[in-house]
Each structure stands twice: as C-alpha cells, then as structure tokens.
Amino acid sequence: MSTDATPAAVTPERERDVVAAVPTGLLVAGAWRDASGGGTLAVDDPATGRTLTEVADATADDARAALDAAVAAQADWAATAPRERGELLRRAFELTTERAEDLALLMTLEMGKPLAESRGEVAYGAEFLRWFSEEAVRAYGRWSTAPNGASRLLTMKQPVGPCFAITPWNFPLAMATRKIGPALAAGCTMILKPAAQTPLTALAFAQVLLDAGLPDGVVQVLTTRSAGDLTAPLLADARLRKLTFTGSTPVGKRLVAQAADNLQRVSMELGGNAPFLVFRDADVEAAVEGAVLAKMRNIGEACTAANRFLVHADVAEDFSRGLAERLAAMPVGRGTEPDSKVGPLITREARADVHALVAEAVEGGARVLTGGEPLDGPGAFYPPTVLTEVPRQARIRTEEIFGPVAPVGTFTDDDDAVATANATEYGLVAYVYTRDVSRAVRVAEGLQFGMVGLNQGVVSNPAAPFGGVKASGFGREGGAEGIEEYLDTKYVGLAL
Structure with a gap:
C-alpha cells in the first residue's frame, strides 16, 4: 500500500x-x-x-x-x-x-x-x-x-x-x-x-x-x-x-x-436513540450547525447520530427551515466523487428500512421539508430528509433510524423535553443547545444517557470515555x- x-x-x-x-x-x-x-x-x-x-x-x-x-x-x-x-x-x-x-x-x-x-x-x-x-x-x-x-x-x-x-x-x-x-x-x-x-x-x-x-x-x-x-x-x-x-x-x-x-x-x-434538544434561548444558527454534524456524520449510520430533534416551539420554525436548507444543499453521490457529501447507505435493504420509517411518518401526518424519497440508480442512495409535525406514536421517533433523516418535534416545557428525551430504552448520547448555564447543568444531570454533547454536535474523543447506559x-x-x-x-x- x-x-x-x-x-x-x-x-x-x-x-x-x-x-x-x-x-x-x-x-x-x-x-x-x-x-x-x-x-x-x-x-x-x-x-x-x-x-x-x-x-x-x-x-x-x-x-x-x-x-x-x-x-x-x-x-x-x-x-x-x-x-x-x-x-x-x-x-x-x-x-x-x-x-x-x-x-x-x-x-x-x-x-x-x-x-x-x-x-x-x-x-x-x-x-x-x-x-x-x-x-x-x-x-x-x-x-x-x-x-x-x-x-x-x-x-x-x-x-x-x-x-x-x-x-x-x-x-x-x-x-x-x-x-x-x-x-x-x-x-x-x-x-x-x-x-x-x-x-x-x-x-x-x-x-x-x-x-x-x-x-x-x-x-x-x-x-x-x-x-x-x-x-x-x-x-x-x-x-x-x-x-x-x-x-x-x-x-x-x-x-x-x-x-x-x-x-x-x-x-x-x-444501539442508540439520541435526542437533540434545542431550548428557546439557544443560538439557533449554532444549533443547526451542530445538528448537521450530529445527524449527518457517517450518513446518519452511527449509534451516536441524532435521532429525535426536540425543539422549543418558539424557535422550531427557524431551526427546521435552517436544517432543511443545509441538508438539501448537500450533494449526494459516490464517496469517491470530489463534491460528494452524502454517500450510499450500506445496503439497499437498509435504504428500504429507512424509507419505511419515513413513509409511515408521512402517512401519519408528518410534513416533508426536504428529501423523503429513495434516489434512482444501482446504489443504496437516500437523500438527506427533514420531517416536521411528526406524530408522537410514529416509529421514526422510537426506533434507531440509521440514515440521513431528521424528524423534528416541538416542546414548550423544559421538564417535558427532558422526560421525552428519556422516554426510550436507549441511553447512549444526547445533545443539548442552550446559552443558560443553569439550564445546561440541570438538563445534563437529568438526561439518562452515558454522554451529553453540550452546544456541540460531536462528542466522540479518544481521550474521553465512550459508552452508554440502559439498553445502550x-x-x-x-x-x-x-x-x-x-x-x-x-x-x-x-x-x-
């Protein structure tokens, strides 16, 4: 070599x-x-x-x-x-x-x-x-x-x-x-x-x-x-x-x-089912940037990938629009192509599984801001996708997606947001965006996860202990x- x-x-x-x-x-x-x-x-x-x-x-x-x-x-x-x-x-x-x-x-x-x-x-x-x-x-x-x-x-x-x-x-x-x-x-x-x-x-x-x-x-x-x-x-x-x-x-x-x-x-x-919490006082642009990293690292095929986006209702529209714009602009193609930002999923079966979650959510009332349909061709390509108004009972909010799909939900109460984030058998990583130090500490302590990314979309570091709790x-x-x-x-x- x-x-x-x-x-x-x-x-x-x-x-x-x-x-x-x-x-x-x-x-x-x-x-x-x-x-x-x-x-x-x-x-x-x-x-x-x-x-x-x-x-x-x-x-x-x-x-x-x-x-x-x-x-x-x-x-x-x-x-x-x-x-x-x-x-x-x-x-x-x-x-x-x-x-x-x-x-x-x-x-x-x-x-x-x-x-x-x-x-x-x-x-x-x-x-x-x-x-x-x-x-x-x-x-x-x-x-x-x-x-x-x-x-x-x-x-x-x-x-x-x-x-x-x-x-x-x-x-x-x-x-x-x-x-x-x-x-x-x-x-x-x-x-x-x-x-x-x-x-x-x-x-x-x-x-x-x-x-x-x-x-x-x-x-x-x-x-x-x-x-x-x-x-x-x-x-x-x-x-x-x-x-x-x-x-x-x-x-x-x-x-x-x-x-x-x-x-x-x-x-x-x-496995993981990582929540990505954006509070009302968060820097929305920074949160969007962190969301792109947390969602799209490894095409979303990562146990640390953000799986559920929980955004305060007052900033949800700006966040969702910003995230959709960023993801829609990411070129999809074979990983060897110079401009490619999104490669194929590991198999066509994996792509079918991802699309089944999206289709079920849309059928239940979710709205597609970008993406949402498999791409034609021999490879297992699926475009970056953002969904809003996702029903709480949709499987996409409870199962690990392992693909480039971001379902966005809203909250108005901090305690409810933390409770919703914890309402999963998994506990690998959670992401939190807020500029309030007291809220940051309180939320980080309340989250039942082995790792918390505070105002950052990537937590993995060889010098830090990586691992989860519960079913993770x-x-x-x-x-x-x-x-x-x-x-x-x-x-x-x-x-x-």
Missing part, C-alpha cells in the same frame, strides 16, 4: 491497486492463511453494487486455531514491558497516519462514506493508538496500610487475558483501534472479527500492526459471513476471558447470555477508563 500522505487522484486503476494490496486471508499466529474450508466472502461497493474482491470465510476450526494462537502468545505479551507495548502502538499510529489515503479509500469503497469522512475516521481511529500507547505505562496499582496497622494492602493490575472483539461495518477502522489499542496496551492478546460488509479496512490495518512489529499471535483477524459460527465455539471455551462488542442491542443481549456460561468479562457498545450497553472505550476494561485487579495482603 502507498505510504504517500498526499491525496492521490481516485481513478479506477487506483481503486483496483488499493484493493489488490489488501491481504484477503485470515491472520492467525502472525501468518496470513486461507480459511480451513476454502470458502470466500464477497465484498461489495454499496455505491455501485459491484464486487470489489473476495476474502476468506472463516469457520469454527479457524476460530479454535485463532484462540489457540492467542492463548499461546498471552503469557509472553503480558510479560512484555509496558513501554515496549506502548512503543509498538505508537509505531502503528505513525504507520496508520502514513497510509491514511489508502485506508480512507478502502473505507469509502467498501462502506460508502465520502472520502473526507473516511479521512476523518482514519485520523480519529489512529488517535486511539496514540492515546493507548501513552496509557500502557499508566496501569497503576496501589500500596496502603491496613486500618489496624498489622499488614500492608497491595493492589496490582494484570491483563484479563485473551479477548474477542466484534466490530461493526459503520466505522471499520475506528471500532477496531478503539478495542485493539487498550487490549494491547493492557497486555491482552485478541481475536478481531470485523463485519462481513467491511472487512478490507480491518485486514489492511492488521498488516499495519504486523509492519509495526506485532509479535506472532498477539492479534488474529477472522473474516466470515456467519458470525455465529465463530462466536459459539469461542464463547464456549473458558480460555477466552473477555468479549467486547459494538453493534445492535438484540445481538448484544444474545452475546451477553452466551458469555455468561464461562463468566467472561463483557463490554457492550449497543455497559463498559467504556477511550479515556483513562478504556484500559480498565482489559485489566483485572489483584489484591495481595502482606502480613508484617
């Missing part, structure tokens, strides 16, 4: 070269290999429907081989000096940054997002490697005197052990680095299973790790069309000590139940908290 950081022209030849440079096998014990059954999995471009390439389709036997390799490497990796583990992550950060253009193009080809967004994800994903390269040397223990003075209390941090990470298709690099970074920093080996729709970015990143000097067996990568064929044997094996998953809440619940038999450590980053999961990724998910605390009582 090219290491030239200067953006290159995206020609068909360049697309082919970048895809052809990606390893298409399974990474097990430091070597690329075919799937044990010889099967392959097609990877398609959602903008055109064409197949980009095929990758190995792992089986249960491959999963067991991957765990064998992770277990075999665990003791040596745990004993590796924290500084050395951190320096490897730092080298991986530098290589990821050097190869940003190739990684971004891969991501756009297999997932659809515009190149500018893919470049942003590469930068964001790389920061987890840099952050956890610095956290590797900060897994602190504690020394204290027992209250009765008769002994000393020593606590130490030790790696959990071999981990299994399942990542989604919508952020194929960042979700991998957000899990691999802290695991490696803590001294854990890992098996990564990327999403079937977007394996190429993960495979390219695995090569980055190898080129950075990753020891054999510390990270395995298994691509497969059937996640269940891998997860069942892995979770049934007591040698696996942790499962980390990013994806839907229904799947997360099933995985937690499976992990319970062997009491594996579990962290879950699940448990555990945190990023921040000082992120490495704790991969560490056990051991207490040693020292008699005097």
Whole structure:
C-alpha cells in the first residue's frame, strides 16, 4: 500500500491497486492463511453494487486455531514491558497516519462514506493508538496500610487475558483501534472479527500492526459471513476471558447470555436513540450547525447520530427551515466523487428500512421539508430528509433510524423535553443547545444517557470515555477508563 500522505487522484486503476494490496486471508499466529474450508466472502461497493474482491470465510476450526494462537502468545505479551507495548502502538499510529489515503479509500469503497469522512475516521481511529500507547505505562496499582496497622494492602493490575472483539461495518477502522489499542496496551492478546460488509479496512490495518512489529499471535483477524459460527465455539471455551462488542442491542443481549456460561468479562457498545434538544434561548444558527454534524456524520449510520430533534416551539420554525436548507444543499453521490457529501447507505435493504420509517411518518401526518424519497440508480442512495409535525406514536421517533433523516418535534416545557428525551430504552448520547448555564447543568444531570454533547454536535474523543447506559450497553472505550476494561485487579495482603 502507498505510504504517500498526499491525496492521490481516485481513478479506477487506483481503486483496483488499493484493493489488490489488501491481504484477503485470515491472520492467525502472525501468518496470513486461507480459511480451513476454502470458502470466500464477497465484498461489495454499496455505491455501485459491484464486487470489489473476495476474502476468506472463516469457520469454527479457524476460530479454535485463532484462540489457540492467542492463548499461546498471552503469557509472553503480558510479560512484555509496558513501554515496549506502548512503543509498538505508537509505531502503528505513525504507520496508520502514513497510509491514511489508502485506508480512507478502502473505507469509502467498501462502506460508502465520502472520502473526507473516511479521512476523518482514519485520523480519529489512529488517535486511539496514540492515546493507548501513552496509557500502557499508566496501569497503576496501589500500596496502603491496613486500618489496624498489622499488614500492608497491595493492589496490582494484570491483563484479563485473551479477548474477542466484534466490530461493526459503520466505522471499520475506528471500532477496531478503539478495542485493539487498550487490549494491547493492557497486555491482552485478541481475536478481531470485523463485519462481513467491511472487512478490507480491518485486514489492511492488521498488516499495519504486523509492519509495526506485532509479535506472532498477539492479534488474529477472522473474516466470515456467519458470525455465529465463530462466536459459539469461542464463547464456549473458558480460555477466552473477555468479549467486547459494538453493534445492535438484540445481538448484544444474545452475546451477553452466551458469555455468561464461562463468566467472561463483557463490554457492550449497543444501539442508540439520541435526542437533540434545542431550548428557546439557544443560538439557533449554532444549533443547526451542530445538528448537521450530529445527524449527518457517517450518513446518519452511527449509534451516536441524532435521532429525535426536540425543539422549543418558539424557535422550531427557524431551526427546521435552517436544517432543511443545509441538508438539501448537500450533494449526494459516490464517496469517491470530489463534491460528494452524502454517500450510499450500506445496503439497499437498509435504504428500504429507512424509507419505511419515513413513509409511515408521512402517512401519519408528518410534513416533508426536504428529501423523503429513495434516489434512482444501482446504489443504496437516500437523500438527506427533514420531517416536521411528526406524530408522537410514529416509529421514526422510537426506533434507531440509521440514515440521513431528521424528524423534528416541538416542546414548550423544559421538564417535558427532558422526560421525552428519556422516554426510550436507549441511553447512549444526547445533545443539548442552550446559552443558560443553569439550564445546561440541570438538563445534563437529568438526561439518562452515558454522554451529553453540550452546544456541540460531536462528542466522540479518544481521550474521553465512550459508552452508554440502559439498553445502550455497559463498559467504556477511550479515556483513562478504556484500559480498565482489559485489566483485572489483584489484591495481595502482606502480613508484617
């Protein structure tokens, strides 16, 4: 892959070269290999429907081989000096940054997002490697005197052990680095299973790790069309000590139940239904700008995407009109096109699901300010859409949209707005726009969400703990908290 950081022209030849440079096998014990059954999995471009390439389709036997390799490497990796583990992550950060253009193009080809967004994800994903390269040397223990003075209390941090990470298709690099970074920093080996729709970015990143000097067996990568064929044997094996998953809440619940038999450590980053609250005193222009970011990041295909817009009645018309104007002006097209701001959804089935929510809302009385109909062509394109007067009972107000659709509702009472925002099983992130400091604190404290964006439409930051409450999961990724998910605390009582 090219290491030239200067953006290159995206020609068909360049697309082919970048895809052809990606390893298409399974990474097990430091070597690329075919799937044990010889099967392959097609990877398609959602903008055109064409197949980009095929990758190995792992089986249960491959999963067991991957765990064998992770277990075999665990003791040596745990004993590796924290500084050395951190320096490897730092080298991986530098290589990821050097190869940003190739990684971004891969991501756009297999997932659809515009190149500018893919470049942003590469930068964001790389920061987890840099952050956890610095956290590797900060897994602190504690020394204290027992209250009765008769002994000393020593606590130490030790790696959990071999981990299994399942990542989604919508952020194929960042979700991998957000899990691999802290695991490696803590001294854990890992098996990564990327999403079937977007394996190429993960495979390219695995090569980055190898080129950075990753020891054999510390990270395995298994691509497969059937996640269940891998997860069942892995979770049934007591040698696996942790499962980390990013994806839907229904799947997360099933995985937690499976992990319970062997009491594996579990962290879950699940679905969302983010409210975006605009109060009467808000800077409406700033709120519109934040709404564009919160709604349209990743084409709306993000668990952090604003899902329900709750706007004070006095400013609702200005806000809705401003948002519709901004979204209507965003060019829709293949992510490799220079002017594209909105790429395709991941599949045509996903587009159909989004449109079903819009059509049902409109049938119930919602008004379309912009968008509202699928676009013609081979790709899974759906235009940015703004709806007003959305009925409270409409599914679009209760289900995760995962698309570029903004349903706007109104409120007149602050307490009612917070209660409406909390009226969901999910609790990942909420957004609040107000210029009143007292209201900001009161609302932030009252919202039942793991994260709150106050006067900003993007909250994700590698230096901050990412995660939710309720049906949005448990555990945190990023921040000082992120490495704790991969560490056990051991207490040693020292008699005097």
